[in-house]
Amino acid sequence: MKNGNIWVIAERNGDTLSNITIEIMSKAKELSKALDKKLSVVTIGYENDVIAKEAGVYGADRVIQVNDKLLEHYTTLPFTKVILNLIDKYDPALIMIPATVNGRDFAGRICAKNNTGLVADCHDIKLTDDKSDIKFIRPTFDGKLFSDVRISSERMIATVGKGAFVRQLRNEDNKYDIIIEESNLTEEDVKTTFVDFEKSDMDPLLESLLNSKVVVSGGMGLKSAENWHLVEELAEALGANVGATKPVADLGWCAKELQVGVTGAVVKPDVYIALGISGAIQHINGMKDSSVIIAVNNDPEAPIFKTAHYGIVADLFEFVPKLIEKIKAL
Ligand SMILES: Cc1cc2nc3c(=O)[nH]c(=O)nc-3n(C[C@H](O)[C@H](O)[C@H](O)COP(=O)(O)OP(=O)(O)OC[C@H]3O[C@@H](n4cnc5c(N)ncnc54)[C@H](O)[C@@H]3O)c2cc1C
Known part of the structure; x- marks a missing residue:
């Protein structure tokens, strides 16, 4: 395992962090404490100051915030480009990503571009007894068994499904830094354009x-x-x-x-x-x-x-x- 920190790539739900992000942060915090690392939460989007502060209140040691109109709506290539640049700069050891539609989309790309091992849809993430390795526990055979998967690359990526961990509690007194990073994106990087949400009535x-x-x-x-x-x-x-x-x-x-x-x-x-x-x-x-x-x-x-x-x-x-x-x- 690398020396770097533990990252959670945040997702937002309106003006707040998504529930799944807060759940993953609680496990990331536990791992970072056990490994004597810092928990960094990466928030990429537009007008995301409140989200960055929420990440701090929910236990981040450091929040890396990228705020750009070009990132207002998730599209694969710009998000992936920004995350890959941040990985190059900060060199994290473990990256935890919500196993949502978007998270699954960019996790695979980061893993391929970065030549990093990824375990998808983890149900639990545990340290080995000697803390030298991480056990990624995921369902197999239609959920009838759980397998312990190990990653052999130095950096590790895991996507985690909702409900795997119990939400981190708010702590208004948590001390955290917010680092603002530029996206370095241009219009050229955006290959697909979000037009509008299509309203669908719930069944x-x-x-x-x-x-x-x-x-x-x-x-x-x-x-x-x-x-x-x-x-x-x-x-x-x-x-x-x-x-x-x-x-x-x-x-x-x-x-x-x-x-x-x-x-x-x-x-x-x-x-x-x-x-x-x-x-x-x-x-x-x-x-x-x-x-x-x-x-x-x-x-x-x-x-x-x-x-x-x-x-x-x-x-x-x-x-x-x-x-x-x-x-x-x-
Ligand atoms: C990625 C993924 C996502 C999934 N998402 C979901 C999900 O959202 N929701 C979901 O439900 N599953 C989901 N599954 C499937 C899940 O893993 C299980 O396979 C499924 O929930 C099992 O359904 P079951 O309990 O009906 O069937 P089984 O596991 O076959 O259980 C049937 C039960 O009925 C009992 N039984 C048999 N006969 C009788 C009888 N006469 N009287 C009383 N009891 C009896 C048996 O003892 C047994 O416990 C998902 C799996 C994967 C891999």
Whole structure:
């Protein structure tokens, strides 16, 4: 590993740092302390003074700010050029990037241009016991296993998905420097032009799911599309909305909009009922903040029981019809 600092490339959400950036910063801060390095947050954009200060308040030791009208909207080539110039100048050891559409786009380019190893979609980043190396933990085999991947180049790049780390807390007293850097871009560097946002109305199913107080979700334990009515009937009896795991939505047992998880809807209802759902991390990260989680699964070892507040070890085909009957009787 190089001597340089640890970087987080920030993304903004309107006038504030995106949630995923703040989550990644908390892990970057922990690593920088353990390795006796500094945490630098790089904020590239336009009119981003507030974002730079936010990065300081959320724990950066140093903020590298590039502010240029040509960077007002993300486009691949200008952003990549600016980041590569900054890398040349500051020589960071580890660069952590949100695994968002834009982050994934430029991370790959930086890694290729800079001949640096990259691990995508990390779920955790840990030091080895002797602190000489970094373990990049990422899901594999559709999230059923986690692999420990190592980078052999001196500089390392990781993209990190949302929900992997707990947000860093605000600290108004944090001491940080802001370094202003020029973008050194010209109009010639801009090969694609952002024109306008196209307004799209949120799908009513998704909107209803996101605002729901009670969600009944079904997984592959339902076995087939013919049995999906059990999820819908329980939801109806409870006045709840229906959710699903990714394979269920992929198979078309329900509308795609109803997928809960990191690549679907992130829900926080008062009650979340998981029927025949194993509890893969990608699903858990989409519902773990629900106030009460109830899981029904016939496997007592199913990982969902680690997240659930109430666990029912039962065959859902026996349990759910009886539950619907009881609720209707009430
Ligand atoms: C990049 C990426 C993104 C992903 N994004 C998402 C996402 O957003 N959302 C998501 O959900 N997944 C996502 N996944 C997929 C995820 O990793 C899991 O594969 C998926 O969540 C598993 O779905 P499941 O629980 O329905 O199926 P399974 O893992 O097959 O689990 C079925 C469960 O049903 C139980 N069961 C079987 N029969 C019965 C019965 N008769 N009664 C009671 N229980 C029974 C079994 O014990 C088992 O625990 C993603 C994966 C990747 C790689």
